[in-house]
Amino acid sequence: MPTLRPEFRTDIERMLVYHSWAREKYLDLFGRLPWRVLTQKRGSTFESIRNVHLHVLAVYTGWLVSYFGERRLKPWLMDVSERTFLRQCDEYASVSGLREFNRNVDTSAQNVARRLSVRDFERKKTVGRRNGVTYRFTPREVFWHMIEEDFLHHGEILCMLWQADIQPPYTGVWWFEYDHNPSRHRDLPYADPKVPRPPPGGYVSQSSKRAKK
Numbered sequence: 075m076p077t078l079r080p081e082f083r084t085d086i087e088r089m090l091v092y093h094s095w096a097r098e099k100y101l102d103l104f105g106r107l108p109w110r111v112l113t114q115k116r117g118s119t120f121e122s123i124r125n126v127h128l129h130v131l132a133v134y135t136g137w138l139v140s141y142f143g144e145r146r147l148k149p150w151l152m153d154v155s156e157r158t159f160l161r162q163c164d165e166y167a168s169v170s171g172l173r174e175f176n177r178n179v180d181t182s183a184q185n186v187a188r189r190l191s192v193r194d195f196e197r198k199k200t201v202g203r204r205n206g207v208t209y210r211f212t213p214r215e216v217f218w219h220m221i222e223e224d225f226l227h228h229g230e231i232l233c234m235l236w237q238a239d240i241q242p243p244y245t246g247v248w249w250f251e252y253d254h255n256p257s258r259h260r261d262l263p264y265a266d267p268k269v270p271r272p273p274p275g276g277y278v279s280q281s282s283k284r285a286k287k
Contacts, residue, residue: 084187084192084195086187086195086214086217087184089221090183090217091254092247092250093224094176095245095250096224096245097127097130097228098173099243099244100228100242101169101173101176103240103276104123104172105169107240109168109169111123112124112169113125114238118230120163122163122234123231124166125159125160125163126227126231126234127172128152128166128175130228131150131176133223134183134220135147135150135151135152135179136151137216137219138179138182141199141211144186147179147182150175150178195212195214196213196214197213198211198212228245235275239277239278240275240276241278243273243275244273244274248263248264249264249272252264
């Protein structure tokens with residue numbers, strides 16, 4: 075798991091590390107599930123849990139390479155056209171492959187964010203023209219778009235897991251804050267040893283489902 079830093083200069087750095095931590099929790103769960111659960115077509119934006127997870131990483135990779143110049147990620151670029159993208163998704167046949175992609179993306183994203191000064195985050199850069207309109211974005215705007223993809227599509231993955239009677243891992247921000255730096259968050263409930271650790275996710279048993287009714 076990537077090293078988690080105790081302090082962040084910006085909310086962007088904090089959110090990048092949060093999503094890195096949250097995706098690792100999901101990957102831990104994926105590793106305990108049959109592979110067919112991750113690749114089953116479920117009528118989602120990109121058909122399956124695996125593909126939606128890969129879409130998030132593909133968005134990060136595209137911007138990190140094209141906007142921030144992270145050449146080391148070029149081997150991980152994925153085509154944005156849906157048909158080609160879905161075919162490329164099938165090249166990922168294990169959780170270890172997903173995890174390797176995930177960690178490369180997280181390392182690059184966090185390194186870029188650390189290199190930028192607070193002023194750099196607000197410098198506009200031209201990214202192209204379309205229909206006679208020039209598009210210019212700041213690093214802050216690009217990073218928040220990437221972070222937004224994580225929020226939106228992990229909500230989608232959460233729903234697909236529940237449809238399969240699988241409890242998602244708990245990834246609340248309070249748990250993130252405490253989990254990565256307990257000494258700075260002794261006032262949170264998780265500091266109390268009597269408070270149960272949040273669940274890592276897994277299949278919901280028939281008995282537990284009946285108890286919830």
